[in-house]
Amino acid sequence: MKMEKQQIGVIGAGNMAEALIHGMITSMRFSSQSILVSNRSNRDRLAYLSKKYKVKTTDKKSLVEQSDVIVLAMKPQDIFSVIEEIKVWMRPNQLCISIAAGIEMASLQKASGLELSIIRAMPNTSAKVLCSATAIAKGENVTEEQMELARKIFSCVGTVREVAEEQMDVVTGLSGSxxxxxxxxxxxxxxxxxxxxxxxxxxxxxxxxxxxxxxxxxxxxxxxxxxxxxxxxxxxxxxxxxxxxxxxxxxxxxxxxxxxxxxxxxxxxxxxxxx
Ligand SMILES: NC(=O)c1ccc[n+]([C@@H]2O[C@H](COP(=O)([O-])OP(=O)(O)OC[C@H]3O[C@@H](n4cnc5c(N)ncnc54)[C@H](OP(=O)(O)O)[C@@H]3O)[C@@H](O)[C@H]2O)c1
The missing domain is CATH 1.10.3730.10 (ProC C-terminal domain-like)
Known part of the structure; x- marks a missing residue:
């Protein structure tokens, strides 16, 4: 299988971030070196991920600058402060994949003040055993190539189904919970x-x-x-x-x-x- 060349930056180093990193690496579609991880303050957690998966850990500025895609893997209540912090380093049309439950793409776009390419994803906990039922929704500026990359990332942890953003609440109530x-x-x-x-x-x-x-x-x-x-x-x-x-x-x-x-x-x- 062809290994992806894109640089994946994961902001948030918790449960769901680890499930994704584990899946991306064990699928052999992404190399450890193509994954960058950052969090708020828990250095032990970054050291653990770096040791276990050989991924690179860094600060948010260099993660954003080096990544083709940024995966936002923090709790919904933390996402806007992260966008506020990183928007100065983001590029227009940079792909952002948010897994934060309930946060609409329009409000992320508005908070960033940029024309980002945003995809929302709702995996479930079975991602830990590579059996998630993940739904993804495509934002306005997203290219087919960017959508394909999102499908590749989430297919590393299970199945992927594309839905309209309006269906994300039902997805959360059905396959999320x-x-x-x-x-x-x-x-x-x-x-x-x-x-x-x-x-x-x-x-x-x-x-x-x-x-x-x-x-x-x-x-x-x-x-x-x-x-x-x-x-x-x-x-x-x-x-x-x-x-x-x-x-x-x-x-x-x-x-x-x-x-x-x-x-x-x-x-x-x-x-x-x-x-
Ligand atoms: N768990 C699930 O089954 C599931 C399913 C679908 C979707 N989700 C979604 O996935 C997201 C993550 O869930 P989780 O269970 O993985 O959460 P988690 O284990 O609590 O991890 C949250 C991570 O976000 C980081 N973070 C918080 N504020 C930050 C900031 N300002 N800058 C950088 N990093 C920051 C935290 O870093 P520190 O530790 O340093 O504070 C931590 O690494 C949530 O939005 C949730 O809705 C989860």
Whole structure:
């Protein structure tokens, strides 16, 4: 596979930055030397990343000046002070990829006072194991080449799907928060098996493989979940009895309501940070 020549500057050296750096390097699409990292003040963290991944660590000025793309990987509440600090070193049309949840491209553009090329990305925590479902949204001035680079970066940690920026709140509520919903479901299934006599280990193993198998079935067959579910149900059988309880307790509606609540919260948080 061809190694990218572009210089990637990552501002923020926390969890998500490390997941991206790990993915970029293990994919062999980016060399350690093509990645520059900076943060606010935690020198130990930079030393750790430099030792573990052999990336270069530096101050924000030289990072911005040397990088073809700047990845903004700090908390949403810190992003505007970073833009304020780095805008003097930024070049017009320089690519900026923000992973800060909820922050709109227009407000980053406005804060910089420059015609930047901005892409928003929403990965999820599974990026740590290279299985993120990442959504990216393209800003106005972004070229196809810059979009391709963003796809390459995030495909190092999982799948990448392009969406319109207006969909980013739904993405945050669905795939951003989604791993937590799945963990709740997994916990419920594991505890269900355990309370009925299986050991924790036995129940966990069976549940994890059941989930993997269901995902694989849906992926391999292309069938809808409801069709696959019907295939397991025989009249008066065990699955019908189990599903009846889920339906009585409004399982599907609860999950849909959870996604709606998280989406609304994403909108509210954005308003509180940007106002
Ligand atoms: N974690 C997730 O699952 C996830 C998923 C999707 C999107 N995101 C987004 O990813 C972003 C980062 O999340 P995280 O969990 O990686 O955060 P984190 O672990 O708290 O790391 C934040 C980093 O930002 C740095 N930072 C803060 N202010 C700075 C400044 N003024 N200049 C330079 N660096 C600064 C911090 O440096 P110091 O340590 O030196 O202060 C730290 O390295 C957030 O916006 C979040 O919304 C996270």
């Amino acid at each position: 989604g791993p937590a919903y799945v963990y709740s479901f997994l916990e419920a299934m594991i505890d269900g098996g355990h309370h009925l006599g299986l050991s924790q280990k036995e129940s966990t193993e069976l549940v994890l493989q059941t989930l993997r198998g269901a995902i694989e079935m849906m992926t391999a067959t292309g069938m809808k979940p409801s069709e696959l579910s019907k295939q397991i149900c025989s009249p008066n059988g065990t699955t019908v009895a189990g599903l009846a309880v889920l339906n009585q307790n409004h399982f599907k509606e609860s999950v849909m309501e959870a996604i709606k609540a998280a989406t609304l919260r994403s909108k509210e948080l954005r308003k509180s940070i940007q106002s």
